[in-house]
Amino acid sequence: MKRPLVALAALLALALPLRAQEASTAEAAAQAAQGLREAARMLEQANGARDRLAALTGTVRAYEDGLALMRDTLRRVAVERARLESDLNADRAEVGRLLGALQSMSQTPEPVMMLHPTGPLGAARAGMMLADVTPALQAKAEELRAKVAALTEIEQAQNEAATTLREGLSNVQTARANLAAAAADRTELPLAYTEDPVATALLMASTNTLDAFAAGLAQTIDERIATPPDEATARMGTLPLPVEGEILRRPGEADAGGITRPGLVIATEPRALVSLPVTATLRFRGPLLDYGTVAILEPAPGTLFVVAGLAQVFGNAGEVLPEGAPLGLMGGETPNADAILTGSVPEGASARSETLYLEVRNADGPVDPGTWFRLD
Known part of the structure; x- marks a missing residue:
């Protein structure tokens, strides 16, 4: 893989004024380049890894981080390019007048230029004025030369970065497809129980609320094999959210339609990876009521995490999924x-066009997600 963003970082560090925002842009560019190089290396090595699923999970995360940084960096560079072009356009009229005056002077015979209407004293004063103006003209010429050079280098860096961006977007699609295939092929996961699919289907058909469905999940167990480990209780209040994103609504906050829910609504980027914040048993996966595709996890006896809004869910009911394992992928394109x-793609929070719903429940019903997760 080429190293356009390393050159871009150097360019931003040298060609732009050393303000804090521009310094952070150069740093972000270097981080994006490093992240994408690491992601490409991980993708090449994933097929031969002992734990291919874990390797691909890390690869997808590395690509997501690197691409997010690259998009942000390219937007900042586009802003700087527009500023330079605006400065050059603003200077064009002034430079044109200066060139016109210099051209007129160059066409005047030298003996005539030595004369002044007011005599020798006026000629001397005019010479002193020209001597004072010359350094300023030279400084202006150097400033314009630096702007033109910086603009040329920015255009070159943008073109090289565009190639790397296309490679990264193509590779992350490959990594996500490989991740889904590896998740479907895994057979080594321990089982807490075996599912009764008929009982699950009857429960889905006979319930019209999440409360009723959660209460009836015990009916879907065909045979209990083992008691899964309880690692979550000791970490209550410290668990990370299962996806990178921004909390749009907290429990009880109404959406645009006036509907309130007892869980969190998290805005994510399209096709974002959702992973397990802690070891948990997968109690259910599939479409449910008006929640879309749902995964219900049991991290501790009597506690359920309801995760809704995914396009794909990895795993089968009854499997004990380890912390950090991929749970699924968000939808969107x-x-x-x-x-x-x-620049036709929104930036910042507006780029997070998908939403994940996260609800925590116990035997008494929904509880505050902040009891389990870090919400800062």
């Missing part, structure tokens, strides 16, 4: 490189 480069 990843923007292509052209859309990102032309």
Whole structure:
């Protein structure tokens, strides 16, 4: 893989004024380049890894981080390019007048230029004025030369970064497809119980609320094999959220339609990876009521994490999924490189077009997610 963002970082560090925002842009560019190089290396090695699923999970995360940083860096560079172009356009009229005056002077015979209407004293004063103006003209010429050089290098860096961006977007799609295939092929996961699919289907058909469905989950167990480990209780209040994103609504906050729910609504980027914050038993996966595709996890006896809004869920009911394992992928379509480069893709929070719903329940019903998760 090329190293365009390393050059971009150096360019931003040298060509732009050393303000804090521009210094952070150069740092972000270097981090994006490093992240994508590492992700490409991980993708090449994943097929031969002992734990292929874990390797691909790390690969997808590395690509997500690197691509997010690259998109942010390219937007900042586009802003700086626009500023330089605006400065050059603003200087164009002034430079044109200066060039016109210099050209007129160059066409005047030298003996005539030595004369002044007011005599020798005026000629001397005019010479002193020209001597004072010359350094300023030279400084202005150097400033313009530096702006033109910086603009040329920014255009070159943008073109190289665009190639790397396209490679990264293509590779992350491959990594996600490989991750889904590896998750479907895994057979080594321990089982807490075996599922009775008929009982699950009857429960889904006979319930119209999440409360009723959660209460009836015990009916779906065909045979209990083992008691899964309880690692979550000791970590209550410290668990990370299962996906990178921004909390849009907290429990009890109404959406645009006036509907309130007792869980969190988290905005994520399209196709974002959702993973397990702690070891848990997968109690259910599939479409449920109006929640879309749902995964219900049991991290501790009597406690359920309801995760809804995924496009894909990995695993089968009854399996004990380890901490950090991929749970699934969000829906939506990843923007292509052209859309990102032309600025037609929203930035910041607006780019997170998908939403994940996270609810925590116990025997008494929903509880505050902050009891289990870090919400800062």
